[in-house]
Amino acid sequence: xxxxxxxxxxxxxxxxxxxxxxxxxxxxxxxxxxxxxxxxxxxxxxxxxxxxxxxxxxxxxxxxxxxxxxxxxxxxxxxxxxxxxxxxxxxxxxxxxxxxxxxxxxxxxxxxxxxxxxxxxxxxxxxxxxxxxxxxxxxxxxxxxxxxxxxxxxxxxxxxxxxxxxxxxxxxxxxxxxxxxxxxxxxxxxxxxxxxxxxxxxxxxxxxxxxxxxxxxxxxxxxxxxxxxxxxxxxxxxxxxxxxxxxxxxxxxxxxxxxxxxxxxxxxxxxxxxxxxxxxxxxxxxxxxxxxxxxxxxx
Amino acid sequence: xxxxxxxxxxxxxxxxxxxxxxxxxxxxxxxxxxxxxxxxxxxxxxxxxxxxxxxxxxxxxxxxxxxxxxxxxxxxxxxxxxxxxxxxxxxxxxxxxxxxxxxxxxxxxxxxxxxxxxxxxxxxxxxxxxxxxxxxxxxxxxxxxxxxxxxxxxxxxxxxxxxxxxxxxxxxxxxxxxxxxxxxxxxxxxxxxxxxxxxxxxxxxxxxxxxxxxxxxxxxxxxxxxxxxxxxxxxxxxxxxxxxxxxxxxxxxxxxxxxxxxx
Numbered sequence: 001x002x003x004x005x006x007x008x009x010x011x012x013x014x015x016x017x018x019x020x021x022x023x024x025x026x027x028x029x030x031x032x033x034x035x036x037x038x039x040x041x042x043x044x045x046x047x048x049x050x051x052x053x054x055x056x057x058x059x060x061x062x063x064x065x066x067x068x069x070x071x072x073x074x075x076x077x078x079x080x081x082x083x084x085x086x087x088x089x090x091x092x093x094x095x096x097x098x099x100x101x102x103x104x105x106x107x108x109x110x111x112x113x114x115x116x117x118x119x120x121x122x123x124x125x126x127x128x129x130x131x132x133x134x135x136x137x138x139x140x141x142x143x144x145x146x147x148x149x150x151x152x153x154x155x156x157x158x159x160x161x162x163x164x165x166x167x168x169x170x171x172x173x174x175x176x177x178x179x180x181x182x183x184x185x186x187x188x189x190x191x192x193x194x195x196x197x198x199x200x201x202x203x204x205x206x207x208x209x210x211x212x213x214x215x216x217x218x219x220x221x222x223x224x225x226x227x228x229x230x231x232x233x234x235x236x237x238x239x240x241x242x243x244x245x246x247x248x249x250x251x252x253x254x255x256x257x258x259x260x261x262x263x264x265x266x267x268x269x270x271x272x273x274x275x276x277x278x279x280x281x282x283x284x285x286x287x288x289x290x291x292x293x294x295x296x297x298x299x
Numbered sequence: 300x301x302x303x304x305x306x307x308x309x310x311x312x313x314x315x316x317x318x319x320x321x322x323x324x325x326x327x328x329x330x331x332x333x334x335x336x337x338x339x340x341x342x343x344x345x346x347x348x349x350x351x352x353x354x355x356x357x358x359x360x361x362x363x364x365x366x367x368x369x370x371x372x373x374x375x376x377x378x379x380x381x382x383x384x385x386x387x388x389x390x391x392x393x394x395x396x397x398x399x400x401x402x403x404x405x406x407x408x409x410x411x412x413x414x415x416x417x418x419x420x421x422x423x424x425x426x427x428x429x430x431x432x433x434x435x436x437x438x439x440x441x442x443x444x445x446x447x448x449x450x451x452x453x454x455x456x457x458x459x460x461x462x463x464x465x466x467x468x469x470x471x472x473x474x475x476x477x478x479x480x481x482x483x484x485x486x487x488x489x490x491x492x493x494x495x496x497x498x499x500x501x502x503x504x505x506x507x508x509x510x511x512x513x514x515x516x517x518x519x520x521x522x523x524x525x526x527x528x529x530x531x532x533x534x535x536x537x538x539x540x541x542x543x544x545x546x547x548x549x550x551x552x553x554x555x556x557x558x559x560x561x562x
Binding site for chain 2: 011012013015016018019020023024135136138139140141142143144147148150151154231232234235236238239242253254256257258260261262265266268269272273276277
């Protein structure tokens with residue numbers, strides 16, 4: 001079961017990379033002609049570029065060369081900077097990693113808090129405000145919140161580029177929506193469970209019921225949602241880095257896409273697919289660990 | 300507080316019609332005509348919602364921008380729903396090898412988070428409306444296919460499908476008569492979800508620079524509002540609020556339909 005799941009994850013990554021590889025080569029317009037148009041290359045120069053990149057080879061040969069490179073740690077070279085893709089990624093990894101981790105932290109805390117308060121808030125007002133914030137985090141585009149935050153914060157903060165928590169909070173708020181909605185629904189459902197009624201009839205304290213009978217059982221169902229949110233967060237880093245003018249993998253990817261620098265795009269997407277798939281894998285096992293029902297069902 | 304879902308549906312339809320059909324009636328100003336002497340005006344009798352950094356009429360840009368943004372999102376949704384449903388149904392009714400291949404393909408597409416897959420496609424499709432419609436539509440195919448596949452499998456397990464099979468109905472007949480009919484409510488709800496994604500992601504990519512500059516489009520308007528942000532935040536408000544209202548209406552309908560179908 002464990003080995004099969006890992007093998008299928010590897011197959012998924014391989015297939016995703018192959019899809020990206022094929023798509024980038026069979027879609028109309030290869031990167032060299034796109035470049036040639038902008039840089040004003042002559043047709044013989046473009047031919048030379050193609051030969052240099054191996055684009056004149058048959059697709060199958062290119063594909064083998066590509067995988068040989070990947071397995072040897074050579075993820076290709078940028079068409080623009082001339083730097084190896086792995087170095088470009090490594091140079092920019094830290095700021096994106098910091099942004100992703102802190103946003104995820106904000107998103108998870110906020111998701112739990114808003115979902116919890118929307119159900120168990122002491123005052124009507126708290127419940128309504130939480131519900132409104134959940135609705136807004138889903139309906140308001142992050143590039144709008146981000147732009148407004150930049151405008152407001154610019155009065156107090158001189159150099160936004162070095163701030164981590166401001167973009168992390170904005171991104172985290174938007175990523176929290178899925179988790180918050182899930183927490184809210186699950187809490188509502190858990191309240192109706194027979195064992196909660198039984199616990200109540202036994203005279204347990206409301207707080208004990210909440211902790212032991214309501215919150216604990218739903219944790220396992222939330223783990224996959226958190227990982228799913230991480231995929232949304234990876235997309236979000238591209239927009240966030242652009243709005244807050246941060247350096248990072250997201251902004252490298254955006255620039256590479258606009259310049260049609262396909263080795264860079266391909267390398268970053270491969271990396272993201274690996275991260276995302278590995279996290280999904282971990283969450284599958286985490287769920288099995290947390291939830292005895294699933295663990296017993298699978299063994 | 301409770302508003303009936305029919306009313307919200309009507310509100311959404313009215314809202315969409317305003318932007319899709321009515322712009323020529325609601326304004327006579329051009330969305331692209333610049334007025335160099337009228338830059339960054341606040342709302343007035345001449346300019347209902349003021350002007351942007353090039354002196355263009357924001358009210359007119361908002362209306363025509365909505366037309367572009369919503370029409371593009373609609374076309375992307377159409378691509379995602381038709382191809383996604385077809386793949387999902389074929390996968391569910393096929394023999395195991397075809398089903399397995401399709402599921403592997405769907406999973407591979409899902410391994411690349413939404414906006415990143417769109418960026419891969421845009422790397423070669425380039426910029427402009429056509430590229431955006433295709434990229435966003437293709438990005439949503441896999442999630443649609445996965446949901447439709449699961450739903451179809453559930454329909455296939457019902458007794459009346461067995462009865463229909465026993466009576467010798469062809470698979471095509473069973474899909475057309477039973478599966479599609481049973482799936483219609485789900486497809487409608489999920490279509491609205493995809494439409495929402497398409498609006499958000501379409502505007503995001505337009506914002507990031509994948510729409511031709513100057514186009515009347517909510518995402519482009521937000522991006523351009525950044526040009527004058529040190530002077531006034533005003534031009535960012537109308538397109539932002541328009542997206543929020545659209546998304547609020549969509550999300551509300553989807554939530555209510557979900558509750559309705561899940562009991």
